[in-house]
Amino acid sequence: MTASVLAAGVLEETIRAFFQGLPIGAGFALVAMSFVLTYKTSGVFNLAFGAQAFISAATYFELHVRRDWPIWSAVLVAVVLVAPVLGLLLERLIFRHVHAASAVAKLVISLGLLVALPELFKLIVDYDREQPFGAVGIIPDGTTVYRLFGRYPVTRDEIAAFVIVIAAALALAALFRYTRLGLRIRAVVQSPRMTELNGVNADWVSSGSWILSSFFAGLAGVLLVPTTSSLGTVLVPQGYFPIVIAALAAAALGRLVNLPAALFGGLVLGVITTEMRTHLPRDNVILNELRGSALPYVMLFAIIVFWPAIRRQIAGADPLLGVSPPPPALAATSRSRGMTIYTRIMALAFFTAVGIWTFGYANNFWISRITHSVIFSIIFLSIVVFTGLGGQIALCQVTFAAIGAFGAMQFAQRWDVSVIVGMLAGAAIAAAVGAVLSIPVMRLGGIWLAIATLAFALFFHDVLVKYGWVGGSLFHGRGVPRPQLFGVDFSSHKNFLILCIAILVLVGVLVILIRESSTGMALRALRGSETAAESIGVISWRSRVIVFSVSAAIAAIGGGLLAMEEKQVSYEANYDPQAGLFWLVIVVVLGARTVEGGIQAGVAFVIFPELILDRWLGLHGAWRYVLFGFAAISFARHPEGLLEHGKRRSQALMQRAFGRRQPAVAAAVAGPEVDAASETGDGP
Amino acid sequence: MSLLVADGITKRFAGITAVDDVHIALDAGERVGLIGPNGAGKTTLFNCLLGLLRPDAGSVSFDGQNITRLPVYRRARLGIGRTFQRVELFSGSSVRDHLLFAHRIRSGTGALWKDVIGLGLPKPTEIERCDALLESLGLGGMGDEPIEALSLGQSRLVEVARALMTQPRVVLLDEPSSGLDRAETTALAETLARIQAEQGFGMLLVEHDVELVASFTERTYVLDFGKLITHGPTPDVMRDPEVRAAYLGDFVAGAQ
Numbered sequence: 001m002t003a004s005v006l007a008a009g010v011l012e013e014t015i016r017a018f019f020q021g022l023p024i025g026a027g028f029a030l031v032a033m034s035f036v037l038t039y040k041t042s043g044v045f046n047l048a049f050g051a052q053a054f055i056s057a058a059t060y061f062e063l064h065v066r067r068d069w070p071i072w073s074a075v076l077v078a079v080v081l082v083a084p085v086l087g088l089l090l091e092r093l094i095f096r097h098v099h100a101a102s103a104v105a106k107l108v109i110s111l112g113l114l115v116a117l118p119e120l121f122k123l124i125v126d127y128d129r130e131q132p133f134g135a136v137g138i139i140p141d142g143t144t145v146y147r148l149f150g151r152y153p154v155t156r157d158e159i160a161a162f163v164i165v166i167a168a169a170l171a172l173a174a175l176f177r178y179t180r181l182g183l184r185i186r187a188v189v190q191s192p193r194m195t196e197l198n199g200v201n202a203d204w205v206s207s208g209s210w211i212l213s214s215f216f217a218g219l220a221g222v223l224l225v226p227t228t229s230s231l232g233t234v235l236v237p238q239g240y241f242p243i244v245i246a247a248l249a250a251a252a253l254g255r256l257v258n259l260p261a262a263l264f265g266g267l268v269l270g271v272i273t274t275e276m277r278t279h280l281p282r283d284n285v286i287l288n289e290l291r292g293s294a295l296p297y298v299m300l301f302a303i304i305v306f307w308p309a310i311r312r313q314i315a316g317a318d319p320l321l322g323v324s325p326p327p328p329a330l331a332a333t334s335r336s337r338g339m340t341i342y343t344r345i346m347a348l349a350f351f352t353a354v355g356i357w358t359f360g361y362a363n364n365f366w367i368s369r370i371t372h373s374v375i376f377s378i379i380f381l382s383i384v385v386f387t388g389l390g391g392q393i394a395l396c397q398v399t400f401a402a403i404g405a406f407g408a409m410q411f412a413q414r415w416d417v418s419v420i421v422g423m424l425a426g427a428a429i430a431a432a433v434g435a436v437l438s439i440p441v442m443r444l445g446g447i448w449l450a451i452a453t454l455a456f457a458l459f460f461h462d463v464l465v466k467y468g469w470v471g472g473s474l475f476h477g478r479g480v481p482r483p484q485l486f487g488v489d490f491s492s493h494k495n496f497l498i499l500c501i502a503i504l505v506l507v508g509v510l511v512i513l514i515r516e517s518s519t520g521m522a523l524r525a526l527r528g529s530e531t532a533a534e535s536i537g538v539i540s541w542r543s544r545v546i547v548f549s550v551s552a553a554i555a556a557i558g559g560g561l562l563a564m565e566e567k568q569v570s571y572e573a574n575y576d577p578q579a580g581l582f583w584l585v586i587v588v589v590l591g592a593r594t595v596e597g598g599i600q601a602g603v604a605f606v607i608f609p610e611l612i613l614d615r616w617l618g619l620h621g622a623w624r625y626v627l628f629g630f631a632a633i634s635f636a637r638h639p640e641g642l643l644e645h646g647k648r649r650s651q652a653l654m655q656r657a658f659g660r661r662q663p664a665v666a667a668a669v670a671g672p673e674v675d676a677a678s679e680t681g682d683g684p
Numbered sequence: 685m686s687l688l689v690a691d692g693i694t695k696r697f698a699g700i701t702a703v704d705d706v707h708i709a710l711d712a713g714e715r716v717g718l719i720g721p722n723g724a725g726k727t728t729l730f731n732c733l734l735g736l737l738r739p740d741a742g743s744v745s746f747d748g749q750n751i752t753r754l755p756v757y758r759r760a761r762l763g764i765g766r767t768f769q770r771v772e773l774f775s776g777s778s779v780r781d782h783l784l785f786a787h788r789i790r791s792g793t794g795a796l797w798k799d800v801i802g803l804g805l806p807k808p809t810e811i812e813r814c815d816a817l818l819e820s821l822g823l824g825g826m827g828d829e830p831i832e833a834l835s836l837g838q839s840r841l842v843e844v845a846r847a848l849m850t851q852p853r854v855v856l857l858d859e860p861s862s863g864l865d866r867a868e869t870t871a872l873a874e875t876l877a878r879i880q881a882e883q884g885f886g887m888l889l890v891e892h893d894v895e896l897v898a899s900f901t902e903r904t905y906v907l908d909f910g911k912l913i914t915h916g917p918t919p920d921v922m923r924d925p926e927v928r929a930a931y932l933g934d935f936v937a938g939a940q
Contacts, residue, residue, distance in 0.1 A: 510800060513799055513800060513801075513802055513804070513805070514796075514799050514800065516804075516805050516806070517798070517799035517802075517803075517804025517805055518788045518795075518798070518799055518804045519796055519799050519804070520799070521781070521784065521785045521788050521789075522785070522788075522789065524774060524776070524777055524781070524785070525774050525777075525785045525789075527774070527776065528773065528774025528775045528776055528777055529772045529773065529774055529775070531768070531772050532768065532772035532773065532774065532843075532846075533774070533785075534755075534756040534757045534760065535734070535756060535760055535765070535766050535768075535772075535847075536760055536765070536785065536786040536789050536790075536846060536847070536849075536850050537757045537758075537760035537761040537789045537790065537850060538757060538785075538789055539757050540757075546796055550796070
């Protein structure tokens with residue numbers, strides 16, 4: 001009879017987990033529906049939802065807990081006022097102006113916002129003055145426990161979350177089905193211009209849907225505080241990441257366009273989460289992690305790779321899309337000879353001056369900062385290779401850098417091999433991991449690739465690092481020595497800097513060679529038009545897998561050097577996936593297309609907060625996230641990067657000032673008709 | 685044995701039979717037209733030939749090899765080139781780059797290790813070849829122009845040049861006259877005829893513009909409602925009452 005008692009126990013646990021999973025799933029569903037709503041109406045894959053949810057939750061916390069406002073008024077301000085206004089502002093000031101931009105460009109903008117918004121909020125309300133412990137829900141006495149059917153415990157918070165989400169879903173369904181606004185939203189999804197021709201203000205409709213989705217995000221933010229254990233005590237922006245990822249997985253089930261699928265998917269994933277937490281064994285690292293926060297990442301990756309609907313998804317074509325002006329021509333590819341010579345002379349002068357100062361006068365602090373700049377330049381060249389040349393977004397460069405760092409560490413610790421060999425081995429491992437990772441997702445491309453790589457980065461962060469053979473053991477520590485090579489000792493600051501500069505030059509030349517050669521040509525063709533590239537025989541996934549591996553290896557070399565510079569792997573400080581988001585943002589803002597763009601980003605990343613923000617302007621270092629995060633908006637208009645754009649403009653101004661010839665692009669646009677007529681002989 | 689053969693191609697979309705048991709064949713060096721009114725299934729058939737769609741029934745073979753299940757890039761590497769109805773060029777690249785990319789893909793020297801040691805950079809001979817082809821298409825001296833600066837007619841020629849750099853044995857042209865006026869169409873047709881006579885590749889012209897097909901092709905297939913209604917030497921096809929009916933309507937055909 002013990003067997004049946006045991007079975008009854010398992011059944012009871014399963015049912016209990018089911019009822020606990022529903023409210024969590026309701027939270028996922030709410031965020032998933034917001035995703036679907038904005039993706040459908042504006043083509044924006046809004047990763048910044050996490051930030052929006054955080055802002056509402058933090059506003060509520062600030063008002064209710066710290067300032068003792070009553071619950072109803074705090075909710076009113078945080079959810080009904082702040083969230084919709086934020087949505088309206090985002091739509092009005094940003095996303096309305098990038099409607100014709102590619103999905104990838106919009107994703108980059110939302111990444112910038114994800115980085116910038118929480119930091120801006122924290123700076124404005126001085127949120128960091130004390131850790132916000134003791135976050136509470138929006139239901140009075142929310143922790144009161146009821147027993148469903150007399151035995152399954154649920155809290156008042158959980159019931160409220162479930163009921164509110166179901167009500168919101170029904171209201172949304174009714175809106176789409178029975179109201180004029182719903183009909184207009186559906187029309188705008190298909191073609192904003194066509195809808196305008198029918199006398200509907202598409203901008204208003206789009207604003208409406210952003211207000212709505214932002215309201216949902218805010219609601220999710222305050223509802224999820226008590227229901228999700230990872231947020232229960234400390235309210236931080238990162239806390240919303242697992243929820244956003246789980247919601248993404250739910251939204252992906254409906255290919256980002258199906259609202260009922262998003263709702264259903266969210267509820268199912270919520271239940272799966274609690275069921276696995278209940279039933280998975282606790283004695284295995286991976287399974288144990290799956291019980292916690294790693295599950296959403298695995299689910300998201302699996303759904304992207306295996307869910308057939310995603311492979312079949314075709315981007316909806318607006319019949320009037322041809323009316324939009326073509327995307328701007330790239331500055332970097334059409335740079336004139338004079339500009340090239342000018343920039344080279346300036347760069348030479350600059351580097352000579354910096355070199356003389358560094359090796360003659362700088363103290364160890366500044367040598368270390370400059371070494372960091374050089375190393376981050378190397379890491380950022382991996383983004384130049386994949387995003388600049390390949391035109392795709394990957395969010396796991398930080399993981400590859402970590403693999404390089406751990407490679408250097410493990411080889412030096414375990415086998416007493418030269419740390420340089422360890423770093424190169426790490427690069428080879430990163431390249432292999434990159435290839436294996438990218439083969440299933442590379443065919444999908446675009447935003448799916450970005451999300452899948454983000455899921456991998458988070459999985460590495462939450463699970464793999466904890467293995468001794470990856471992240472090292474507490475016993476050995478994470479120390480990394482400086483290298484010795486061919487009898488030269490690179491352990492002094494200056495010698496190590498020389499080594500880093502030499503590697504940067506090597507990698508830079510490598511990137512240029514790849515860009516100008518066959519591999520680069522295939523990538524440029526793919527970036528221009530995938531259909532046309534395949535029509536001349538380019539194997540799109542193969543080119544991209546190769547370049548992804550190369551980029552992984554470069555990131556790993558940089559990561560290895562960073563570990564040597566710091567004499568240890570400072571994983572949490574340097575290789576956090578959230579830090580990786582900022583890496584991408586700063587590189588694409590400053591210039592992802594050229595080697596010099598990558599180097600500028602490396603220098604800016606290290607020097608900017610230290611020198612300009614802190615010492616010159618006396619500002620908090622977090623302003624860099626705000627400034628570069630918002631600057632990511634420029635990516636839609638200037639994919640070549642702001643510095644590149646600025647250089648081109650200053651060159652045009654100089655040439656006008658000195659009365660020289662127009663740059664090649666302008667001349668070509670002005671005069672092809674005449675040339676063509678005379679050349680082809682069919683003129684009048 | 686013809687070079688490119690489509691045998692019994694059938695393609696259905698949700699109950700509609702877009703292409704119904706169609707046979708077409710193209711010999712090396714031949715100029716063949718494929719015409720039909722809107723919705724006749726021309727584009728569907730075209731996409732089946734290129735590998736963008738997989739037919740529900742029937743097979744496509746090229747030079748005796750069954751290519752029905754091959755992806756687009758494999759067919760391109762076998763020697764099937766194409767142009768696009770809505771021009772598809774590599775934005776951000778120069779005119780010469782388009783030819784250079786195509787040449788590199790074809791010549792197959794895309795090994796990463798060669799790139800890394802500097803053997804993958806464009807060679808002067810390759811640039812000369814690209815410029816020579818541009819010259820013969822009437823685009824001489826435009827190699828360095830950004831592609832965005834070209835007119836539609838010139839863009840179509842660049843597409844043709846790009847296809848030719850892959851040394852195709854067949855080029856499939858998808859409505860090259862769309863968006864061009866009469867004079868531009870005539871100029872394009874003359875250039876195409878000249879370059880085809882020089883290089884001797886086969887050509888399948890999918891067209892809406894009956895006049896262009898009549899002046900340019902040796903044989904013509906006519907599709908209507910997914911079925912092949914007739915084929916033969918172009919002048920005969922153009923006189924066929926059934927073709928006239930498909931294009932001009934039964935009433936006019938009956939009156940004549």
